[in-house]
Amino acid sequence: MDPKPYSFLHVEDDPLDAEYVQTQLAESGIPCEVTRVETREDFRRALEEDSPDLILCDYNLHGFDGLEALQIAQNAPQHVPFIFLSGGIGEHLAVECLHRGATDYVLKGNPARLIPAVKRALEEARVRRAKEQAEHDLAHGEKMVLLGQLSAGIAHEINNPITYINLNMETLKDYSEKIREIFLSGTSFITQGDPETPEEVVRQFEGVRSWLRTNGRLVLMLLEDLGRLAQETLDGGHRVADITQRLRRFSRQERQEPVEIDLEECMETALKIGWNEIKAKCTVRKNFASPQPRVKGHPNQLTQVLLNLVLNAAQAITGCGAIELGIKERDGKAVLTVQDSGRGIKPEDVAKMFTPFFTTKASGEGTGLGLYVSRGIVEGHGGTIRAENSPEGGARFTIELPLAS
Numbered sequence: 001m002d003p004k005p006y007s008f009l010h011v012e013d014d015p016l017d018a019e020y021v022q023t024q025l026a027e028s029g030i031p032c033e034v035t036r037v038e039t040r041e042d043f044r045r046a047l048e049e050d051s052p053d054l055i056l057c058d059y060n061l062h063g064f065d066g067l068e069a070l071q072i073a074q075n076a077p078q079h080v081p082f083i084f085l086s087g088g089i090g091e092h093l094a095v096e097c098l099h100r101g102a103t104d105y106v107l108k109g110n111p112a113r114l115i116p117a118v119k120r121a122l123e124e125a126r127v128r129r130a131k132e133q134a135e136h137d138l139a140h141g142e143k144m145v146l147l148g149q150l151s152a153g154i155a156h157e158i159n160n161p162i163t164y165i166n167l168n169m170e171t172l173k174d175y176s177e178k179i180r181e182i183f184l185s186g187t188s189f190i191t192q193g194d195p196e197t198p199e200e201v202v203r204q205f206e207g208v209r210s211w212l213r214t215n216g217r218l219v220l221m222l223l224e225d226l227g228r229l230a231q232e233t234l235d236g237g238h239r240v241a242d243i244t245q246r247l248r249r250f251s252r253q254e255r256q257e258p259v260e261i262d263l264e265e266c267m268e269t270a271l272k273i274g275w276n277e278i279k280a281k282c283t284v285r286k287n288f289a290s291p292q293p294r295v296k297g298h299p300n301q302l303t304q305v306l307l308n309l310v311l312n313a314a315q316a317i318t319g320c321g322a323i324e325l326g327i328k329e330r331d332g333k334a335v336l337t338v339q340d341s342g343r344g345i346k347p348e349d350v351a352k353m354f355t356p357f358f359t360t361k362a363s364g365e366g367t368g369l370g371l372y373v374s375r376g377i378v379e380g381h382g383g384t385i386r387a388e389n390s391p392e393g394g395a396r397f398t399i400e401l402p403l404a405s
C-alpha cells in the first residue's frame with residue numbers, strides 16, 4: 001500500500017513560480033499533495049482546516065509578508081516546518097527568518113536546494129514528533145506510576161478502617177442477637193403466670209435472682225462493649241471521610257479562576273483554624289514584609305497548605321516552643337516560610353515527607369496526605385515547596401510562588 005501523501009501548503013501569489021515548485025516536487029518523487037493559497041485569510045483558513053506537514057512560503061506577497069505568515073504558522077496548535085522561498089531576501093533577512101523559527105530558506109534562483117531542504121524539514125519534523133511522543137509517553141508513565149502509588153496508598157489507608165468497621169458491625173449483629181435472646185429468656189418469668197401461693201412467689205423470685213446473676217453482668221458487659229464498638233466504628237468512618245474529602249478538594253483545585261491572593265490573610269486564617277492545637281504550646285512570631293508580594297491563585301487552597309504546615313509545626317513541638325511565619329519577596333518571587341523549634345526532620349525522612357501517606361504520627365492522628373496534597377497545590381500555582389532543618393534546630397518549610405504580572 002502506498003504511504004499517505006504529505007500535505008504541503010504553498011503560499012505563493014505568482015502562478016508561474018507556483019507551477020515551477022510543483023513540478024520540482026513532482027519530479028522528486030516525494031509523495032505529496034500541494035494546496036496553494038495567496039491571501040492571509042486563505043492561509044489562516046487552510047491552517048485551521050488541516051494541519052499540513054510543511055509550509056512553503058514566498059517572502060514577498062501581495063498584502064502580507066512572509067514574516068507575518070511565519071508568525072501565524074507559529075500560533076497554530078501544532079508545529080509545522082516552514083521554508084521560505086524567495087527571489088532574493090538578502091542574507092540579513094534570511095538570518096532573521098531563521099532566528100524567528102523558520103526551518104530553512106531557499107533562493108528561487110537556486111532550485112537544486114529546494115528538494116534537499118524539503119526532505120530535511122520533513123525528517124526533522126519526524127524526529128521532533130517522535131521525541132514529543134517519547135516525552136509524552138514518559139510523562140504519562142510517570143503519572144501512571146504516581147497514580148498507582150496513590151491508589152495503593154488510598155486502598156491501604158481505607159482498607160484498614162473499613163476492615164474494623166465491618167468486623168465491628170458483625171460483632172454488633174451478634175450482640176443484638178444475644179441481647180434479644182436474654183431479653184426473651186427474661187420475659188419468660190413474667191409470662192409464666194401469676195404465683196398463687198407464697199412458696200410459688202419465693203420460687204419465682206429465686207428464679208429471677210438466679211437469672212439476673214447469670215445474665216445481668218453479661219448484659220452490662222455487652223452494653224459497655226456496644227458503646228466502645230460504636231465509637232471505634234464512628235472514628236473509622238470519619239477517617240475514611242477525611243481521606244476522601246481531602247482527595248476531592250485536591251482534584252477540584254484547578255477548576256476555579258485564579259484571583260489575587262492576600263498572603264497575610266491566608267497565614268492568619270490558617271493560624272485561626274489551627275489555634276486550638278497551637279495556643280497551648282507555641283508562641284507565634286510573624287515576619288510579614290509590607291507591602292506584601294502580589295501573587296495570583298486560589299486563597300483557600302493556599303490556606304489549606306499553610307494550615308497543614310502550622311499544624312505539623314505544632315505537632316513537632318514537645319513542651320513549649322515557637323513557630324515563626326514569614327512572607328517576603330526575593331529574586332522576583334514571593335517567599336513564604338513556616339519554621340518551628342520542634343524536633344526537626346530526620347535525614348532519612350526528608351525525601352519521603354512529600355509522598356502520599358507517609359506519616360510518623362500515631363495511627364488515627366495523621367493521614368500522611370498533608371504535604372503530598374500541599375505540594376500538588378503549590379506546583380499548581382507554578383511554585384515550589386521544600387523542607388529542611390533550620391540552623392537553630394527545628395524544621396523550616398519554604399514555599400516560593402511566582403509574582404503576579
Ligand SMILES: Nc1ncnc2c1ncn2[C@@H]1O[C@H](COP(=O)(O)OP(=O)(O)OP(=O)(O)O)[C@@H](O)[C@H]1O
Pocket residue numbers: 308312313316340342343344345349353358359360361365366367368369370371372395
Ligand atoms: N515541622 C515538622 N517537623 C518534623 N517533622 C515533620 C514536620 N512536618 C512534617 N513532618 C513529618 O512529615 C510527615 C508527613 O507530614 P504530612 O503533613 O504530610 O502528614 P501528617 O501530618 O502525618 O498527616 P496529615 O497532615 O495528613 O494529618 C509527618 O508525619 C512528620 O513525620
Ligand SMILES: [Mg+2]
Pocket residue numbers: 308311312366370371
Ligand atoms: Mg500534616
